[in-house]
Amino acid sequence: MQVTLTMPDWASAEMAQLPTHLPTLEERMAAVIRFSQLNFERNTGGPFAAGVFERDTGKLVVIGVNRVMPTTCSSAHAEVMTLSLAQQKLGVYDLGGPGMPAHQLVVNWRPCAMCYGAVHWSGIRSLVIAGSGPELEELTGFDEGPIHPDWKAELNKRGVEVIENVLHDEACRVFRAFGDSDAVVYNGRQGAST
Numbered sequence: 001m002q003v004t005l006t007m008p009d010w011a012s013a014e015m016a017q018l019p020t021h022l023p024t025l026e027e028r029m030a031a032v033i034r035f036s037q038l039n040f041e042r043n044t045g046g047p048f049a050a051g052v053f054e055r056d057t058g059k060l061v062v063i064g065v066n067r068v069m070p071t072t073c074s075s076a077h078a079e080v081m082t083l084s085l086a087q088q089k090l091g092v093y094d095l096g097g098p099g100m101p102a103h104q105l106v107v108n109w110r111p112c113a114m115c116y117g118a119v120h121w122s123g124i125r126s127l128v129i130a131g132s133g134p135e136l137e138e139l140t141g142f143d144e145g146p147i148h149p150d151w152k153a154e155l156n157k158r159g160v161e162v163i164e165n166v167l168h169d170e171a172c173r174v175f176r177a178f179g180d181s182d183a184v185v186y187n188g189r190q191g192a193s194t
């Protein structure tokens with residue numbers, strides 16, 4: 001019995017083209033947004049990507065993308081893919097464990113209900129997002145699920161900083177393109193409320 005989650009074929013080549021270190025938050029987010037766009041355009045998953053970096057040096061650990069439909073796995077969101085890839089690569093289940101540098105997760109929007117939990121469990125010390133408002137759901141039709149009303153304060157209480165609105169408009173541009181396309185919005189129960 002085994003579960004296998006894979007990145008798309010193009011991802012390794014794209015990763016290889018990136019510098020080893022991305023010093024600014026804008027550079028890190030730009031790389032993540034590019035992956036989100038490629039994933040949607042190449043029909044290899046939803047318009048979402050995430051990157052794990054060493055917070056202080058900008059050293060790139062890995063960038064992952066949404067793989068729900070290609071891997072037939074509803075939990076294969078970009079954040080879960082990326083955190084799992086980083087943990088496998090570094091050989092740890094806790095990215096904030098003993099001797100680890102502070103790790104940062106950069107995502108092209110606020111994590112959904114599930115990924116918020118994954119962030120909490122991952123050990124990252126910093127969460128950087130392009131935005132947290134209703135734009136994502138309005139532009140794409142995805143249902144992100146119920147988020148804790150004090151989600152940011154709850155992360156802060158646990159030593160996780162939250163930085164918002166990094167390349168907000170660039171992220172929304174990809175969501176708008178997705179919403180304007182005929183791509184499948186893979187909500188659970190097809191989004192039914194009853």
Ligand SMILES: [Zn+2]
Binds near residue numbers: 077078116
């Ligand atoms: Zn998610």
